[in-house]
Amino acid sequence: MCGIVAALTASGNVVPDVISGLKTLEYRGYDSAGISVMTDSGLQVRRKMGKIANLEAELLSNGLPNSVQAVAHTRWATHGVPADRNAHPHTDDTGEVVLVHNGIIENYAELRTWLRGHGHHFQSETDTEVFVNLIAYHLRKLGDLHAAVRAALEQAHGAYGIVCMAATHPGILVVARMDSPLVVGVSENGTYAASDMPALLHLTRDFVILENGESAVLTASGCQLYDAKGSAIERPTQRCDWTPEQAEKGGYPHFMLKEIEEQPDVLARTAFDRFHDSNGDVDFEPEFGLDDAELRYFSRLRFMAMGTSLHSAILGQQMLAKLARLPGETLNASEFLYSPELEEGDALTVIISQSGETADSLRAMREVQRRGGRVLGICNVMGSTLAREADHLILTHCGPEVGVASTKAFFGQLTALYLLAIRIGRARRVLAPSQGRELLNDLRALRPKLDVLFGKESREAVRVAADYLAGVKSCLFLGRGMNFPIALEGALKLKEISYIHAEGYPAGEMKHGPIALIDENFPVIAIATPGRTYDKMISNMEEVRARKGKVIAVAVNGDSKLAAQADFVLPVPEVPELLSPLVNIIPLQQLSYEVALRLGCDIDQPRNLAKSVTVE
Ligand code: F6R
Numbered sequence: 001m002c003g004i005v006a007a008l009t010a011s012g013n014v015v016p017d018v019i020s021g022l023k024t025l026e027y028r029g030y031d032s033a034g035i036s037v038m039t040d041s042g043l044q045v046r047r048k049m050g051k052i053a054n055l056e057a058e059l060l061s062n063g064l065p066n067s068v069q070a071v072a073h074t075r076w077a078t079h080g081v082p083a084d085r086n087a088h089p090h091t092d093d094t095g096e097v098v099l100v101h102n103g104i105i106e107n108y109a110e111l112r113t114w115l116r117g118h119g120h121h122f123q124s125e126t127d128t129e130v131f132v133n134l135i136a137y138h139l140r141k142l143g144d145l146h147a148a149v150r151a152a153l154e155q156a157h158g159a160y161g162i163v164c165m166a167a168t169h170p171g172i173l174v175v176a177r178m179d180s181p182l183v184v185g186v187s188e189n190g191t192y193a194a195s196d197m198p199a200l201l202h203l204t205r206d207f208v209i210l211e212n213g214e215s216a217v218l219t220a221s222g223c224q225l226y227d228a229k230g231s232a233i234e235r236p237t238q239r240c241d242w243t244p245e246q247a248e249k250g251g252y253p254h255f256m257l258k259e260i261e262e263q264p265d266v267l268a269r270t271a272f273d274r275f276h277d278s279n280g281d282v283d284f285e286p287e288f289g290l291d292d293a294e295l296r297y298f299s300r301l302r303f304m305a306m307g308t309s310l311h312s313a314i315l316g317q318q319m320l321a322k323l324a325r326l327p328g329e330t331l332n333a334s335e336f337l338y339s340p341e342l343e344e345g346d347a348l349t350v351i352i353s354q355s356g357e358t359a360d361s362l363r364a365m366r367e368v369q370r371r372g373g374r375v376l377g378i379c380n381v382m383g384s385t386l387a388r389e390a391d392h393l394i395l396t397h398c399g400p401e402v403g404v405a406s407t408k409a410f411f412g413q414l415t416a417l418y419l420l421a422i423r424i425g426r427a428r429r430v431l432a433p434s435q436g437r438e439l440l441n442d443l444r445a446l447r448p449k450l451d452v453l454f455g456k457e458s459r460e461a462v463r464v465a466a467d468y469l470a471g472v473k474s475c476l477f478l479g480r481g482m483n484f485p486i487a488l489e490g491a492l493k494l495k496e497i498s499y500i501h502a503e504g505y506p507a508g509e510m511k512h513g514p515i516a517l518i519d520e521n522f523p524v525i526a527i528a529t530p531g532r533t534y535d536k537m538i539s540n541m542e543e544v545r546a547r548k549g550k551v552i553a554v555a556v557n558g559d560s561k562l563a564a565q566a567d568f569v570l571p572v573p574e575v576p577e578l579l580s581p582l583v584n585i586i587p588l589q590q591l592s593y594e595v596a597l598r599l600g601c602d603i604d605q606p607r608n609l610a611k612s613v614t615v616e
């Protein structure tokens with residue numbers, strides 16, 4: 001989806017800085033890009049449909065002057081087709097005010113009619129062009145850019161993250177946000193704004209995060225923040241622990257591959273500093289904000305999320321039931337609004353989101369809060385909306401996830417949920433300290449075991465299975481118990497990056513319908529590692545093979561009984577059943593990656609998908 005980068009310094013040229021920031025946001029998916037700079041003779045704008053490389057070519061052929069002040073944007077079309085004329089930045093009809101905008105102005109059509117009545121002309125179909133003309137209208141009346149932006153925002157309804165500059169106000173950028181992320185970065189070299197922190201990590205790691213309704217005036221030496229009523233406010237900067245290298249490919253051909261391979265480190269980053277070995281317990285940071293007494297108060301849990309995070313949620317429910325003996329339910333966040341309004345009472349809602357900006361999940365969070373309930377957010381992005389608005393928070397510390405298909409963030413979520421289950425289990429005294437210690441040790445012991453999955457033998461097994469799977473049109477992923485959500489996640493990974501149709505099912509459901517699909521061209525991917533579900537999974541695999549279906553099995557290394565029932569085996573190390581999802585998902589991620597590679601798909605930016613889905 002759309003990305004914003006802007007920069008302001010006292011001297012030098014910020015154009016290369018904003019272009020490289022824009023490139024960091026390429027993963028979000030976009031169809032055009034543009035930049036505007038302030039010059040002594042006014043504003044200049046360059047916009048190009050397609051990749052940022054097209055914009056760079058345009059800058060070379062149609063030179064852009066050096067400037068201390070620039071705003072840039074990658075656009076993902078909402079109003080108006082992808083085209084140069086619809087790309088951002090947009091200017092008002094005199095070319096004096098320029099705007100980049102993420103989000104949607106819902107009443108843009110009425111505003112356009114109103115502005116036409118006041119003599120404004122439009123060249124694009126975008127809501128943003130209406131918005132910038134509205135700012136220009138107010139600027140002419142009020143003479144102050146911040147006041148003009150605020151006046152325009154009062155007339156506009158919808159979601160926005162904006163950066164605005166005006167030829168009449170050199171040395172100033174005005175930014176504002178409502179339901180669309182916007183951060184301000186500060187350093188001794190300048191002041192910056194972006195829709196996402198990774199876009200500015202090459203310039204600063206100190207950020208001021210805007211809340212809904214707030215605006216700010218940026219100068220080269222800092223920023224003045226204003227609340228929704230327009231009163232000046234102060235807020236300390238927050239330091240981001242992500243590094244610029246984490247947001248780069250680091251020699252890998254794709255972010256997705258890099259992120260799959262980072263998972264052993266994610267385990268360490270998400271978990272190990274939180275171990276409280278002497279008590280067999282977990283120490284979350286202060287933002288968790290729930291002590292033992294409060295944790296004992298809750299008698300049921302509700303998990304909500306979307307997509308991959310929803311699969312974590314299902315597993316979280318299972319882990320919490322097992323280790324903390326707390327009953328729970330899992331809901332697709334987009335459906336919660338339609339659920340009957342029952343008493344929240346002593347329920348705790350856990351909302352899981354990598355980005356912390358998923359509109360459906362945020363809406364569900366606010367609805368729980370409106371109904372009087374409390375929300376614990378599990379999130380990867382410090383300062384995101386979920387991180388700021390949830391009543392309680394666990395950050396997953398995975399580092400920035402750039403590949404659109406979520407991998408390491410899923411792994412970090414499962415790790416955090418396992419820790420949460422121990423924490424609540426200990427608080428409720430259903431886990432003794434010795435049991436807590438054992439569970440922590442199991443997690444610690446997992447790290448070296450994960451290395452096997454990145455060894456030669458495992459990689460080769462994945463490649464052989466991928467050679468076969470790349471030739472099929474459709475397939476089924478089966479798992480039971482804790483590996484049913486892994487079947488769902490394996491199927492989602494395959495379909496989103498290779499476009500092969502795949503469905504995940506509880507294996508027990510196969511005979512109730514999907515078995516009709518099985519023939520020699522319809523394979524099944526079965527997750528059949530040791531545990532309570534092992535024998536039943538073997539029976540299901542036999543049933544598939546009896547109908548000539550091919551079986552790709554995720555199985556423990558050296559399990560010959562299972563290998564006899566499979567055409568391909570993806571070997572995994574043996575681990576406690578509760579941790580098997582963290583291991584079993586990895587070869588399935590690798591399999592999807594290898595299949596998509598064979599099919600020549602755009603792995604990091606699959607068609608039609610966006611990294612964070614900020615509309616419902
Ligand atoms: C799939 C994927 C999506 C996201 C979903 C929720 O690989 O990435 O299904 O999991 O859009 O996103 P977050 O976790 O940011 O709320």
